[in-house]
Amino acid sequence: MTDMPTPSQQKAATTSVGELVGEVSRDLSELMRKELELAKAELADSAKKAGAGAGLLGGAGYAAMMTLLFLSIALWWALGTLVGGGWSGVIVAVLWAIIAGVLYAVGMKRIKSVRGAPRTVETVKEIPEALKRNEENRS
Structure with a gap:
């Protein structure tokens, strides 16, 4: 070498x-x-x-x-042969109201559990203190 x-x-x-x-x-x-x-x-x-x-x-x-709309109309029509057109419409509407209520309750529960970015907020709060310490060390 x-x-x-x-x-x-x-x-x-x-x-x-x-x-x-x-x-x-x-x-x-x-x-x-x-x-x-x-x-x-x-x-x-x-x-x-x-x-x-x-x-x-x-x-x-x-x-x-659209699929749900037409399935709802088909259910309304099918129930209409059993209980009459008016009542079958009410039954389908009540079913959709129950589904909407359950989805709303589950969605609100999940939204309330969101905490954002707590670790990021804490670290961002530390930046001004770090800058102050840096300025003091320069003096």
């Missing part, structure tokens, strides 16, 4: 510390710029896919609503 310095070692030996720090700073800036460009491109692609998926889910929701 020879004791020949590598090109990096030669450059470090002939370049000042300030120049080396400046070069590292430029390289980091370039790296951050490239990473931001990559993130923008990836997010744009993801947003397009999410938008298309959301549109399809909206269409599926509408189709499901």
Whole structure:
């Protein structure tokens, strides 16, 4: 093995510390710029896919609503042969009112259990104190 310095070692030996720090700073800036460009491109692609998926889910929701409507009408008609048209409409409406009540109760229970981002709130509250300590240490 020879004791020949590598090109990096030669450059470090002939370049000042300030120049080396400046070069590292430029390289980091370039790296951050490239990473931001990559993130923008990836997010744009993801947003397009999410938008298309959301549109399809909206269409599926509408189709499901129409299915429930026509099944409700069919149930109303079928019950109409047993108890009469008026009462069968009331029965179907009461069934839907019960379903709506259950969904409402479950939804409200879940909404009340949401606590937001408590850990994030706590850490954000610590930032001003950390900045104050930093200022005091500089003085």
